[in-house]
Amino acid sequence: MGENLFNKVWKLHKVKTLPSGQDQLFIGLHLIHEVTSPQAFQMLRERGLKVMFPERTFAAADHILPTDNQKRPFRDPLAEEMIRALEKNTEEFGIKFFGPDTDYQGIVHIIGPELGLTQPGMTVVCGDSHTSTHGALGAIAFGIGTSQIRDVFATQTLSMSRPRVRRITINGTLRKGVYAKDIILKIIAELGVKGGIGYAYEYSGPVIENLNMEGRLTICNMSIEGGARAGYINPDKVTFDYLKGRKFVPEGDEFDRAVSFWKGIASDEDAEYDDEFVLDAGDLEPMVTWGINPGHAVGITEKLPMLSDSEDREVASRAYEHMNFHEGDTIRGKKIDVAFIGSCTNGRISDLREAASVAKGRKAAKGVRALVVPGSRQVALQAEREGLDRIFLEAGFQWRLPGCSMCLAMNPDKLRGSELSASSSNRNFIGRQGSPAGRTLLMSPAMVAAAAVMGEVTDVRELL
Template identity: 60%
Template structure:
């Protein structure tokens, strides 16, 4: 039976079906940071638990770290306290920590790819809504809350309900001055901010085939803005070229075996999708958002809409709220 990448990865990481209908899913890689992890570590202490698989967990600081201060203690006492806390927690629980002086610290969703930690065919969880960024590499990546961070630390698993899969094909060549951010804003404009609820998005088509990994990450990053829980691109030669030689990427014969395994996760021809969208790249224009959510977008040649142009009462109320 032909399967999508999402279904293959889901099946490979399913531990068991729970009584409530959810699936207990193995999480291959857990990324943590200083904002959503302190309470989770505190809960582990209260329960007398350890991190189940420390080698599958990687930490960094990115949300509160000052950009204008290089020397500690920081002027912001809360920032310093959070820095101290994650250092203490990682040392106590044996978690790899990319501290500021390591040369590996950065935005958590960029650290994973840069270090070769983010790899195709795996599941990734992080206590941040934009974890779908990692889907650019053919991973299934979930943003999670603090209680789920606790669950993954303690068991390397989490409970999730099944998702539908929507394939979004963008084909053709983008016009000059149109970029990956315009593509995802165009998609969100078409679907709305809730249109992806309950879905994993598979981004495909010749436009994505020609994208760099950074461009793919840009699109996958904003999947959540369209309501989708997951967004991913099938791995290909562009993916492998980016990962080769990275610190945590496989080396030597292991590399060849890894690429062969990664290729097997790509969606099969004829795979079933719950929905398919097709977009002509020529229809994507340089875009901006004018309102208070990413779905309120227009091309730079359009006017900001007035309430009188609304097609429904809800649309009118949304325009009025945004303009006020």
């Protein structure tokens, strides 16, 4: 029997078995940002340690950045202190930092692929759970904590146990108005938010093969919301075409040699898996979450579930209480206060194009605050070249500067009170968007734009 990509890459990077029985795994690419790294740098100093491979770590500024004005110093002194700490730390330890004033500023999971830093067959870690995003390029990528960041700094390795691998095959052909976001929300709704614990997810099948790289990034991004620390897609022509010409990707003969390595690292035709799940996406409709975790999702024409049918009755009941929704309600027609387009899940150029195609020639509904936050400076510049910024501005949406923004509201972009937000981000946890009483509905960027112009949750297919 053949091997799957995950096990091939793991073996390639295994340094040795540690006395605990865990594997010592070499990390090919380490990405850091301002929120989870300062304490790790401090631990290095306290122990008199250096960064072993500084050229394999790259830093981004994203979580804390304001999106209205990024002139230094930032108005929020704590935000300024955090970025200054990252500037100082990266300089002291010899790490490349794509800072706020550079052309490659952006969300760490947007700029990694954009720069071609993330490549097939690598191990990629970052102190951020959405590191699973990078698996879209055929890498093993997962989030770690700050003590593990310290370990990667000091040794370029981690102590890890190898997870099992579940292949998720998506069959069928997507209908118009249905996007990668809808697929991953459906997978999480089916397998549950705990379903992936102990697994890495391989996404495959015709629907995945036909997705462009940006859609693949969206799917892998939310693996962690289904409990899977890593998710990946086998590298193919889409991957190689995406990578060619990017800043950190080799050229000429070396590129050809790279492609040959990348092809060899993909799962074999007869690869074995620990588990399989098959989904037909042919009749999938736009998905919207109604509750307090990303598994609480229904199709736009469906009714909200009855508590008596729920496997997680306690959580579902808490969800209804927080959201002020009721069993049997339709999600369609819920009046929204805020529309947020952006995040590492859906802040890429194709996401902005899809949202702009809905916003074009329409106006944000009265009373709706609509924010468009590009995932990176490069995404923003490309969108401006295509005139997407003008489409959004004419439609009454705010066109803001790149950052994580209202996905987790560490900057001034926050919900107020119990506002209801249509959001292209990844988490609808209680309080996630900055107000303890705030309420989040996750959906695709096109669905967010539709909700913004109609003032209520709308089936985007009616506007296309």
